[in-house]
Amino acid sequence: MNSSSFTTDILAELSHTLGQVSDETADQLVSAMGQANQIFVAGGGRSGFMAKAFVMRMMHMGLNAYVVGETVTPSLEAGDLFIVGSGSGETGSLLAMTEKAKTIGATVAAVTTNPESSIGKLGDIHITIPAQAKAEGASGKSIQPMGSLFEQSLLVLYDALILSYMDKHQLTSDTMYGTHANLE
Numbered sequence: 481m482n483s484s485s486f487t488t489d490i491l492a493e494l495s496h497t498l499g500q501v502s503d504e505t506a507d508q509l510v511s512a513m514g515q516a517n518q519i520f521v522a523g524g525g526r527s528g529f530m531a532k533a534f535v536m537r538m539m540h541m542g543l544n545a546y547v548v549g550e551t552v553t554p555s556l557e558a559g560d561l562f563i564v565g566s567g568s569g570e571t572g573s574l575l576a577m578t579e580k581a582k583t584i585g586a587t588v589a590a591v592t593t594n595p596e597s598s599i600g601k602l603g604d605i606h607i608t609i610p611a612q613a614k615a616e617g618a619s620g621k622s623i624q625p626m627g628s629l630f631e632q633s634l635l636v637l638y639d640a641l642i643l644s645y646m647d648k649h650q651l652t653s654d655t656m657y658g659t660h661a662n663l664e
């Protein structure tokens with residue numbers, strides 16, 4: 481098979497997977513983004529790359545959003561929003577952070593493949609992306625290796641949340657471009 485056939489298959493997987501994500505829970509997260517003083521997004525490995533992309537867009541929209549683990553990221557406080565994206569919902573460092581965020585009094589939003597996972601169960605808001613998680617093996621849910629389908633779906637979901645927030649707050653690409661980095 482050539483790469484364009486694989487592209488078609490990947491897009492079909494994304495469409496099928498994201499078509500099953502609940503609008504209701506996604507809307508809950510968009511509302512929480514509007515209410516929080518500060519927003520923290522965590523993710524490991526490739527899920528962490530998607531967190532960085534999401535935080536960049538939230539910054540463009542004027543939100544106080546931070547990637548967990550960066551040197552300039554401040555303290556989480558009670559009432560802040562902590563968003564964790566983890567396909568397995570079991571990554572140890574993320575589980576420890578989620579437990580701490582909960583103890584501090586943050587609202588926890590968990591995006592995982594499994595609401596019954598250790599991280600999923602801690603979510604005040606839980607969004608389920610019904611993709612294959614990294615250690616699931618040949619699940620039949622994806623032709624792609626490991627957690628690729630989850631990680632791609634996570635980026636598209638995060639971008640959909642951005643569009644929803646923009647729509648609710650009458651933001652445009654032009655206004656957001658005003659906060660884009662000018663040292664690049």
Ligand SMILES: O=C([C@H](O)CO)[C@H](O)[C@H](O)COP(=O)(O)O
Nearest residue numbers: 525526527566567568571626627
């Ligand atoms: O980078 C990843 C790996 O390549 C799996 O495809 C994962 O995103 C990373 O290991 C974090 O795992 P999850 O917390 O299960 O998303």
